[in-house]
Amino acid sequence: MAKQNLPRPTDAELAILRVLWERGPSTVREVTDALHEERGTGYTTALKLMQIMTDKGLVLRNDSQRTHVYEAVAAAEETQQQLVRDLLERAFGGSAQQLVLQALSSKKASRAELAEIRKLIDEMEKKAK
Amino acid sequence: MAKQNLPRPTDAELAILRVLWERGPSTVREVTDALHEERGTGYTTALKLMQIMTDKGLVLRNDSQRTHVYEAVAAAEETQQQLVRDLLERAFGGSAQQLVLQALSSKKASRAELAEIRKLIDEMEKKAK
DNA sequence: CTGTTTCTACGAAACTCTTCGTTGACATTA
DNA sequence: TAATGTCAACGAAGAGTTTCGTAGAAACAG
Numbered sequence: 001m002a003k004q005n006l007p008r009p010t011d012a013e014l015a016i017l018r019v020l021w022e023r024g025p026s027t028v029r030e031v032t033d034a035l036h037e038e039r040g041t042g043y044t045t046a047l048k049l050m051q052i053m054t055d056k057g058l059v060l061r062n063d064s065q066r067t068h069v070y071e072a073v074a075a076a077e078e079t080q081q082q083l084v085r086d087l088l089e090r091a092f093g094g095s096a097q098q099l100v101l102q103a104l105s106s107k108k109a110s111r112a113e114l115a116e117i118r119k120l121i122d123e124m125e126k127k128a129k
Numbered sequence: 130m131a132k133q134n135l136p137r138p139t140d141a142e143l144a145i146l147r148v149l150w151e152r153g154p155s156t157v158r159e160v161t162d163a164l165h166e167e168r169g170t171g172y173t174t175a176l177k178l179m180q181i182m183t184d185k186g187l188v189l190r191n192d193s194q195r196t197h198v199y200e201a202v203a204a205a206e207e208t209q210q211q212l213v214r215d216l217l218e219r220a221f222g223g224s225a226q227q228l229v230l231q232a233l234s235s236k237k238a239s240r241a242e243l244a245e246i247r248k249l250i251d252e253m254e255k256k257a258k
Numbered sequence: 259c260t261g262t263t264t265c266t267a268c269g270a271a272a273c274t275c276t277t278c279g280t281t282g283a284c285a286t287t288a
Numbered sequence: 289t290a291a292t293g294t295c296a297a298c299g300a301a302g303a304g305t306t307t308c309g310t311a312g313a314a315a316c317a318g
Contacts, residue, residue, distance in 0.1 A: 012306065014219055028265080045307050047266070052305090066314060067265065077231070083220050084231045090143055091212050097242040099232050101249055102206070102213045103225050113226040114250050120230055121243050121250075141276065157295080174277050176296070181275090195284065196295070 006074055007056055008086060012049055015039060017072050017079060020059065025071035135203055136185055137215060141178055144168060146201050146208060149188065154200035 009017055019034045020026055026034075028047045035041040050070050053059045062069040074082075084099070092098045104117075138146055148163045149155055155163075157176045164170040179199050182188045191198040203211075213228070221228045233246075 010305065011219065018220075018222070042308065043265090044309080048268095048308085049306075051267080063266095080220050080227065081231045081235045083216060084228065085235045087212060087216055088232065088235070090140060091147075091209050093147070095242075096232050096235075097245050098209065099213065100229050100246050102210045103217065103228050103232065104249065104253060106210045106214045106217070106225075111254070113224075114254055116226050117229050118247065118250050120233065121247050124233060125240065125243055139275065171278065172295090173279075177277075177298095178275095180297080192296090 006058055006079075006082070008082065009053075009058060009079065012039075012041075013053055013058060014079075015041075016046065016049055016053065017058065017076075020070065020072040021076040025062070025069045027067050027069055029067075031070070135187055135208075135211070137211065138182075138187055138208065141170075142182055142187060143208075144170075145175065145178055145182065146187065146205075149199065149201040150205040154191070154198045156196050156198055158196075160199070 015035055015038075016031055019031050023030065023034065028043065028050060031050065032041060032043045032046040035046060050059060050061075054061045054070070058073055059070045060073055062071075072079075088094055088096060088099055104114075144164055144167075145160055148160050152159065152163065157172065157179055160179065161170060161172045161175040164175060179188060179190075183190045183199070187202055188199045189202055191200075201208075217223055217225060217228055233243075
């Protein structure tokens with residue numbers, strides 16, 4: 001059952017996923033602590049969200065111990081790709097070029113980043129041949 | 130008062146904005162017709178959304194005629210940039226490179242698109258000097 | 259063993275989002 | 289003018305989101 005049919009995470013859910021991606025499998029307490037500074041998230045709030053996310057299939061819960069351990073089902077890259085594809089359709093009419101343009105101009109990418117992206121484009125052009 | 134403080138449009142609101150961007154100032158009927166095919170949106174639904182969007186400041190209403198005419202407050206590019214910046218922070222930790230990478234690989238950009246993007250990067254590198 | 263802390267579970271409150279039925283005003287036309 | 293159609297306004301329903309209070313079980317400290 002179906003990594004591909006995962007729902008789009010909400011804002012609060014995405015914040016939790018980011019912690020899980022960074023830390024790896026974590027307890028509610030650990031996620032709460034990580035989110036408390038930037039978001040002021042309380043313990044029961046994080047717990048409830050993570051329970052909902054378990055129902056949705058966004059995270060997996062290991063409850064073999066009293067303190068349950070949660071981990072993200074989809075890797076960061078998968079979810080990011082889903083979100084980008086979604087935004088692409090909803091806001092850009094599918095034009096990847098327009099999206100990239102806005103991405104590069106909104107936050108000034110560093111010189112190094114630009115070089116990286118250029119390299120990526122070179123590779124894609126080769127493959128496209 | 131504050132184009133810059135416009136709230137992030139919801140999914141349904143964004144669909145309406147896209148119609149307004151494409152058609153220019155439009156009536157509820159026109160927006161409904163445009164959205165009915167792809168979304169099955171009913172008249173009162175579109176009306177209600179557009180009234181809410183007026184309250185939020187996303188659209189402007191000209192009610193000098195009996196049939197009101199709505200127009201988007203922010204240009205497509207502004208809103209798109211806002212959405213990209215938002216996604217960048219929420220999902221990519223601010224790494225434009227990662228976002229561009231996912232954008233280019235998720236939907237295969239065409240050869241022409243890649244060339245356009247390369248041109249853009251060239252320009253940005255010049256400016257960065 | 260008793261009191262304290264830590265955890266999960268549950269439910270509810272407040273809010274937003276989306277949809278649509280109904281109503282009354284206005285316009286068109288027959 | 290009477291019937292018909294179009295419009296904005298309003299309210300409410302239903303779902304989803306986010307937050308948190310409370311309760312009970314488990315672990316732990318004295």
